[in-house]
Amino acid sequence: MSKNDKVSNSVIRRLPRYYRFLGEVLAEGISKISSRELADRMKITASQIRQDLNCFGGFGQQGYGYNVAELRSEIGEILGVNKDLPAVLIGAGNLGKALSVHLDYKKYGCRLCGIFDANEELVGTMLGGLPVRSMSELESFCESCRPVIAILCIPREEAPDVCERLTGLDIKAFWNFSHYDITLENIPGTVVENVHLGDSLMALCYKINNPGKKPETEESEQ
Amino acid sequence: MSKNDKVSNSVIRRLPRYYRFLGEVLAEGISKISSRELADRMKITASQIRQDLNCFGGFGQQGYGYNVAELRSEIGEILGVNKDLPAVLIGAGNLGKALSVHLDYKKYGCRLCGIFDANEELVGTMLGGLPVRSMSELESFCESCRPVIAILCIPREEAPDVCERLTGLDIKAFWNFSHYDITLENIPGTVVENVHLGDSLMALCYKINNPGKKPETEESEQ
DNA sequence: TAGATTGTTAATCGATTAACAATC
């Protein structure tokens, strides 16, 4: 499973997409696929697929292609979809509520084990089978459940403090939906995904408002 | 406002982040900033900032730096935050609900004008001040409200059809949260932001599960 | 004026694509 030591961020971001598309291909009952066929589906180049996969190993067979089920399972293994990483969700507001019930965490290799909110009125209510807990319980809960991931659905101003508190509780990964940018290059072994929904919407609006400046699209409407 | 004709995707994705950080700087009461100071805050290089900004124009003053309020307002103008693009949200499930009340659309240059769901039981209920409408009303509603953006919070299997239906109703932009990948290089002038929350979570898990293969971090924990 | 910092060009770096020998 290990070949090259450095895997670029661009490759990492494409792995889940490969996993997703291979799942679709598999669901269609196709058992064998070439890099060209997969590339056509995904609107990327066959070269890129082969180059990407070879960061991890030779999963294909020359002259034949790739076994869909096998390749998907290999990529799943690399991503760790069979793991069971415990996660806590902080902030049971609108977005927190949605994320606690909308996502099938098991599919991604994690498990939601605790939900917390600073608002005492929410404490005790149930969300996706879990009770919302008080922030004062965070320390004791983490000591017994030992979560690895924290999902932050809290306001910007609370993020720095909560983040530091969680780092002290051995949280290794932040899935951050607060409007605050977590940059942790100081804490070794800790990883972050900042998901800025507002940034994404703004990027979309930029493309609407600046049709002439659209990148990498051959055909423009004027 | 126009200088270079082609603006790369990388630059576009950074614009909202500049806008965000400049907002923070402004809130701190700082009126003047150099590319170096801003770069330090954002953990990027000063070169990149100057290079990025010069896609749009010379907003700074040599020997002095940038006027924070002015630069922020210029970038806001480029992003179109003062626009009022009408948007419809399709799918009032958990995520749809969260997106209809959690985001301050006005801040990003849009306005939510309609919410739709295929489930007739939800029709008529209120969400963030708007009634959930039946999918059968979609055509008549779009003809009067003329939405530009569609926010898709629907299941994967419904996405292709809904997407085609909306394209026929002159929707120019898709903010897509369904697990389906929209690729519209055929329809000129239409733009897409595919937000795959699952992919983001998987990328985070990859980084947890493969600490040795982490990219672009000088210090690894072993 | 001298110092600071931009705008912009040139150099470097990394990622994508093309090519092709290896091989099933």
Place this chain on the structure above:
DNA sequence: TAGATTGTTAATCGATTAACAATC
């Protein structure tokens, strides 16, 4: 065997960084 398609190296392309002259 011949045809197909991989794994991998080399060429190209684009994005980031460095350098510096222009100038406030």
